[in-house]
Amino acid sequence: MDPKEAKERMKIPRQDMPEQDPGERVRNFYEVAYGYTPEQAVTEARRCIQCKTPLCAAGCPVGIDIPWFVRLIAEGKFVEAAWKLKETNGLPAVCGRVCPQEDQCEKVCVTGKRGKPVSIGRLERFAADYEREHGETAIPEIPRRTGKKVAVIGGGPAGLTVAGDLVKRGHGVTVFEALHTPGGVLVYGIPEFRLPKNIVAAEVEYLRRMGVEMECNAVIGKLETIDELLSGGFDAVFIGTGAGLPYFMNIPGENLVGVYSANEYLTRVNLMRAYEFPEYDTPVIRGRRVVVVGGGNTAMDSARTALRLCPEEVTMIYRRSMEEMPARVEEIHHGAEEGLKFQFLTNPVRFVGDDEGRLKAVECVRMGLGSPDESGRRRPVPAEGSEFCMDCDVAIIAVGNGANPLIPQTTPDLKLTKWNNIVADGETGRTGKKGVFAGGDIVRGGATVILAMGDGRRAANSIHEYLTTGVW
Amino acid sequence: MFEIKEKKKLAHLVTLLRVKAPRIAEKRKAGQFVVLRLNEHGERIPLTIADSDPVEGTITIIVQEVGKTTALLSNKLEGDAILDVVGPLGRPTHIENYGTAVCVGGGIGTAVTYPIGRALKEAGCKVVSVIGSRTKDLLILEDEMRSVSDELFITTDDGSYGHHGFVTNVLEEFIAGKRKIGMVIAVGPVPMMRAVAQVTRPHGILTMVSLNPIMVDGTGMCGSCRVTIAGQNRFVCVDGPEFNGHEVDFNELIRRNRSYLKEERMAMEEFVYHEGARCYERRGD
Ligand SMILES: Cc1cc2nc3c(=O)[nH]c(=O)nc-3n(C[C@H](O)[C@H](O)[C@H](O)COP(=O)(O)OP(=O)(O)OC[C@H]3O[C@@H](n4cnc5c(N)ncnc54)[C@H](O)[C@@H]3O)c2cc1C
Ligand SMILES: Cc1cc2nc3c(=O)[nH]c(=O)nc-3n(C[C@H](O)[C@H](O)[C@H](O)COP(=O)(O)OP(=O)(O)OC[C@H]3O[C@@H](n4cnc5c(N)ncnc54)[C@H](O)[C@@H]3O)c2cc1C
Ligand code: SF4
Ligand code: SF4
Ligand code: FES
Numbered sequence: 001m002d003p004k005e006a007k008e009r010m011k012i013p014r015q016d017m018p019e020q021d022p023g024e025r026v027r028n029f030y031e032v033a034y035g036y037t038p039e040q041a042v043t044e045a046r047r048c049i050q051c052k053t054p055l056c057a058a059g060c061p062v063g064i065d066i067p068w069f070v071r072l073i074a075e076g077k078f079v080e081a082a083w084k085l086k087e088t089n090g091l092p093a094v095c096g097r098v099c100p101q102e103d104q105c106e107k108v109c110v111t112g113k114r115g116k117p118v119s120i121g122r123l124e125r126f127a128a129d130y131e132r133e134h135g136e137t138a139i140p141e142i143p144r145r146t147g148k149k150v151a152v153i154g155g156g157p158a159g160l161t162v163a164g165d166l167v168k169r170g171h172g173v174t175v176f177e178a179l180h181t182p183g184g185v186l187v188y189g190i191p192e193f194r195l196p197k198n199i200v201a202a203e204v205e206y207l208r209r210m211g212v213e214m215e216c217n218a219v220i221g222k223l224e225t226i227d228e229l230l231s232g233g234f235d236a237v238f239i240g241t242g243a244g245l246p247y248f249m250n251i252p253g254e255n256l257v258g259v260y261s262a263n264e265y266l267t268r269v270n271l272m273r274a275y276e277f278p279e280y281d282t283p284v285i286r287g288r289r290v291v292v293v294g295g296g297n298t299a300m301d302s303a304r305t306a307l308r309l310c311p312e313e314v315t316m317i318y319r320r321s322m323e324e325m326p327a328r329v330e331e332i333h334h335g336a337e338e339g340l341k342f343q344f345l346t347n348p349v350r351f352v353g354d355d356e357g358r359l360k361a362v363e364c365v366r367m368g369l370g371s372p373d374e375s376g377r378r379r380p381v382p383a384e385g386s387e388f389c390m391d392c393d394v395a396i397i398a399v400g401n402g403a404n405p406l407i408p409q410t411t412p413d414l415k416l417t418k419w420n421n422i423v424a425d426g427e428t429g430r431t432g433k434k435g436v437f438a439g440g441d442i443v444r445g446g447a448t449v450i451l452a453m454g455d456g457r458r459a460a461n462s463i464h465e466y467l468t469t470g471v472w
Numbered sequence: 473m474f475e476i477k478e479k480k481k482l483a484h485l486v487t488l489l490r491v492k493a494p495r496i497a498e499k500r501k502a503g504q505f506v507v508l509r510l511n512e513h514g515e516r517i518p519l520t521i522a523d524s525d526p527v528e529g530t531i532t533i534i535v536q537e538v539g540k541t542t543a544l545l546s547n548k549l550e551g552d553a554i555l556d557v558v559g560p561l562g563r564p565t566h567i568e569n570y571g572t573a574v575c576v577g578g579g580i581g582t583a584v585t586y587p588i589g590r591a592l593k594e595a596g597c598k599v600v601s602v603i604g605s606r607t608k609d610l611l612i613l614e615d616e617m618r619s620v621s622d623e624l625f626i627t628t629d630d631g632s633y634g635h636h637g638f639v640t641n642v643l644e645e646f647i648a649g650k651r652k653i654g655m656v657i658a659v660g661p662v663p664m665m666r667a668v669a670q671v672t673r674p675h676g677i678l679t680m681v682s683l684n685p686i687m688v689d690g691t692g693m694c695g696s697c698r699v700t701i702a703g704q705n706r707f708v709c710v711d712g713p714e715f716n717g718h719e720v721d722f723n724e725l726i727r728r729n730r731s732y733l734k735e736e737r738m739a740m741e742e743f744v745y746h747e748g749a750r751c752y753e754r755r756g757d
Contacts, residue, residue, distance in 0.1 A: 178691045180509055180516075180556040188693075217558040219691055223495055244693035248705060255700060255724055257731045264694035272515070272688070278742050281515035281540060282688075283735035357727030404692050405710065 006049040014116040015044040022337040026307050029192045029275055032334060038078070041126045045074035048118045051110055056120060059108040061454040064088045066105060066120055073123055082131035083138065085124060090164040090207075091157060091453065093132060093199045096125025098190060099450050100328050132202055139209055143170040148467045151176060151234040153220045153407070156184020157449045158240035158440025160203065161456030162463070163212045169464050173211075174234075176218040179271065184242050185441075186449070188271040189263070189298065191305050194331075197270075221406035226414075226436060236435045236463050239422060240456065243401040243441035249293070253351030254397070258285055258359030262294070262302045262398035269305050287394030290314045291362055293348055294398035296446075300327040300335055302396040307338050315341040315390070317348060319367050319380040343390075345369070347382065351395060361389050401446050411436075421445055429459030434472050437463055473553040474508075477530055482612045483605075485537040486580060487546040488522075494529030496521070496559045502591040503565030503584075503682070503714055506531070507690035509556040510544055517541050518687045518709070521560060522583045531559075534583035534612065540739040561690045562713045565591060565680075570654025573597040574646070575621070576639050576668055578660020579605050582613045584682050585659050590620040597654070598622050602642045604660075608633035640667045653677050658717065662726050669717035681717040683708050685725060686732070699725050 246261035439455025626634030
C-alpha cells in the first residue's frame with residue numbers, strides 16, 4: 001500500500017460497536033453488543049494498512065490470515081471473508097466475541113502504535129454473523145472416507161475443533177459429550193448476553209452436516225472407558241474434557257444454602273435457563289445482596305449474571321487491586337456500567353448463616369500487597385484486625401477450577417501433573433498412551449477458547465499423521 | 473430419546489418404569505444412578521438404577537412423586553419417551569463377603585437397597601433386610617427383597633403391617649441379640665439414615681448410607697451435591713453416593729436439600745394448575 005493511502009487510512013477513527021443501554025440490558029439476557037452494520041464494518045476494515053509482514057497474525061494463537069480477511073470485508077466481500085476465516089478458525093463467531101483480543105492480535109497491530117488498533121475481533125464477528133444470517137454457510141467437500149474412526153471426548157472448543165478438522169480429512173468422528181448439549185463452557189459457562197447460545201448451536205449443526213456424529217449424555221469413564229473405545233473400533237482418542245471441577249476456599253460456612261460455585265450458578269442460569277423459572281423447571285436463588293468472590297472472567301460472568309436477576313446489590317470481592325484483575329478490561333467496564341460494586345484488596349474468611357442454614361453475611365478481611373510472588377504479581381497479605389461483615393444472601397465462588405477425575409480414575413496409564421491435569425506434548429497433543437491425544441483446559445488448566453482451539457488444531461494434525469502412517 | 477417400555481404402580485405415589493437404555497443397562501452396577509431430563513424445559517434429576525436387563529437393553533427406575541419432575545415422570549405412559557438419560561453415574565457399591573450384611577430400606581429407599589442386597593447375596597453374604605414405611609400401602613418391593621434376603625423384617629410406623637415401629641427398632645433388637653454384623657447399608661429419608669448411623673455407632677459397626685443431595689450435572693462439574701464427610705467437602709455424584717454413615721454431616725444435608733422449597737412449591741402449584749388436572753384425569757386415580 002502506498003504511504004499516502006496508508007496515511008489516509010490511519011486517519012479513519014476506530015468504529016464503536018453499538019451496544020444496548022446499560023440501564024436497559026441489566027434487565028434482560030439479550031446480547032450486550034449489537035455488532036457492526038455493513039457500512040461500519042467496511043469503514044473499520046479500511047483502517048487496516050495491509051502490512052507486508054503483519055504482526056497481528058503472529059499475535060493470533062491460530063495464525064488467522066488477518067489482513068486477507070479484513071481486506072475482503074473492506075471490499076464488501078463479506079461471505080468470502082467468513083470462508084477465509086474458517087480455513088483456520090472453526091468458530092469465528094465465537095472467537096470474535098470472547099477472545100481477549102486486546103492481549104492478542106489487536107495488542108500488536110501497528111495501527112495501534114499511534115492510535116487505536118484495528119478492531120479485528122469485531123470484524124471477525126461481523127463476517128461470521130453475516131455468513132450465518134444470510135444462509136451462505138458452505139459445506140466443504142469431504143474427501144473419500146479413510147475408514148478410520150476417532151473418538152473425541154468433550155464437546156468444548158478443543159473437541160469441536162478436532163472433530164471439524166478430522167472430518168474434513170475423511171475420518172469418521174464421534175464426539176462424546178457428558179451434558180445434554182455440546183459446547184462445553186460456551187454453553188454452560190459463558191452467559192447468553194455475551195455469547196448467544198444459538199451461535200454455538202449453529203456451529204455444532206455445521207459440524208453435524210459435515211458428518212460429525214454427536215453423542216450427548218455420554219460420560220466417558222462411566223459409560224465407556226478409553227481402553228474400551230480403543231478396543232471397540234476407534235483408532236485414536238482425543239481428550240478435551242476441560243477444567244470442570246470447581247475449587248472452594250475451605251473456609252467455614254461454605255456449604256450454607258445460598259453459597260454457589262460459579263460453575264453451579266452459571267450452569268443453572270445458562271444451560272438450564274433458571275432465569276426463565278418457572279417457565280423452565282430449574283430454580284436458582286436470586287437473592288437481595290449478592291457477593292462474588294474472584295477477579296477473572298468467570299467471576300465477572302457470574303456477577304453480571306447476578307445483576308440481571310435483579311437483586312438490590314451485587315459486589316465483587318477480589319483480594320488484589322483492579323489492575324491485577326485477570327478479567328477482560330471490556331467486561332470490567334461493562335460490569336461497572338451495569339452497576340456492579342467492587343471491594344478490592346479484600347478476602348472472605350467466613351460465611352455466616354441463620355438458624356435454618358441459609359447464608360446471611362460474609363466476614364471479610366482487608367488485604368495489603370506484599371512482595372511479588374512467582375507470577376510476578378504482589379502477594380496479598382491479610383491486614384490483622386481489619387475484619388468486617390457484609391450482609392448477603394447469595395455468594396458465588398469463582399476462585400478457579402481443577403481437573404475432573406472421571407477419566408484418570410478409569411485410565412490408570414495416563415500421566416498427570418501434580419494438579420491432575422493430563423500431560424500432553426505441546427506441539428502434537430500426544431499423551432504417554434498410544435493413540436491417545438489431549439488438549440485444551442484439561443491439559444493447560446483454565447485458559448482461553450482460542451488456546452483450546454489451537455491445541456485442537458495441532459492435535460488434529462498429529463492424529464491425522466498417526467492415522468495415515470500408523471507410527472506412534 | 474429413551475422409550476418407556478413398561479410402567480407399573482407399586483404403591484401410592486410410587487411408580488416403576490422400565491426404560492430402554494441398552495448401553496447403560498450393560499454397564500451399570502449396584503448402587504449407581506442416572507440423571508434424566510424429561511423435556512427441553514425440564515430439570516436434571518438423579519434416580520437410582522434399581523435393576524437392569526442387559527439382554528433387553530432396559531434399566532428399571534422406581535420413582536416417588538415429590539414434586540413437579542417426579543410427578544411428570546410418573547404420569548408418563550408406556551411408549552412415551554424421556555429426552556435425556558445419562559449414566560451410569562456414581563461409584564458402584566463396594567461388594568464383598570461381609571458375613572452378615574444388614575440392608576435397611578426406608579420408603580422409596582428400598583428401591584436402592586434391592587440391587588445392593590442382591591449383589592451382597594451373590595457375593596456370599598448372609599443378607600438380613602429390614603424394610604419399612606409409614607403405612608402398609610406405601611411398602612414396596614416386599615417380594616423382591618424377600619427373594620434376596622435370608623431373613624426379612626418389615627416395619628410400619630402405624631403398625632398396619634409387620635412390626636409396629638421404625639426400622640431402627642428392629643435393628644436395635646438385632647444388635648442386642650448379639651448377632652455378629654459385618655456391615656449395615658441404610659437407604660431412605662435422611663433422618664432415617666441419621667438414626668441408623670446413631671444406632672450402630674456405639675457398636676462400631678460399619679454403616680454405609682446412600683446420600684441424595686440436590687444435583688445438576690452429576691459429573692463433578694458444579695459442586696451442587698457437596699456434603700461434608702469427616703470434615704471434608706465431598707461431591708456425592710463422583711465420590712458417592714455411598715459414604716460411611718458415621719462420618720456424614722446429615723444436618724447439613726437436610727438443610728441443603730431444603731434450598732429451593734419455595735421454588736419447588738411454586739413449580740408444583742403451577743404444574744397441578746395447568747397440566748395436573750389433565751394428567752390425573754387420564755390416569756384415572
Ligand atoms: C465462565 C467462564 C467464562 C469464560 N470466558 C472466557 C472468555 O471470555 N474468553 C476466553 O477465551 N475464554 C473464556 N473462558 C475460558 C474458556 O471457556 C475455556 O478455556 C475453554 O472453554 C476450554 O475449552 P475445552 O474444550 O478445553 O473445555 P470445555 O469448554 O470445558 O469443554 C469440555 C467439555 O467436555 C465435557 N466432558 C467433561 N468430562 C467428560 C467426560 N468424562 N465424558 C464426556 N464429556 C466430558 C464437558 O461436559 C464439556 O462440555 C471462560 C471460562 C469460564 C468458565
Ligand atoms: C443419587 C440419588 C439417587 C436417587 N434415587 C431416587 C430414586 O431411586 N427414586 C426416587 O424417587 N428419588 C430418588 N432420588 C431423589 C430424587 O432425585 C428427587 O426426589 C427428585 O429430584 C425430586 O424432583 P422433583 O422436581 O419431583 O421435586 P422438587 O419439588 O424439585 O423437590 C422435592 C425434593 O427433591 C429434592 N430435589 C429437588 N431437585 C433435585 C435434584 N435436581 N437432585 C436431587 N434432589 C432434588 C429436594 O431436596 C426436594 O426436597 C435420588 C437422589 C439422588 C441424589
Ligand atoms: S481468533 Fe482471537 S486472536 Fe485470532 S484473530 Fe480472532 S480475535 Fe484475534
Ligand atoms: S497489523 Fe493491523 S494494520 Fe497491519 S495487517 Fe494486521 S490488522 Fe492490518
Ligand atoms: S451434581 Fe454437579 S458436581 Fe455433583
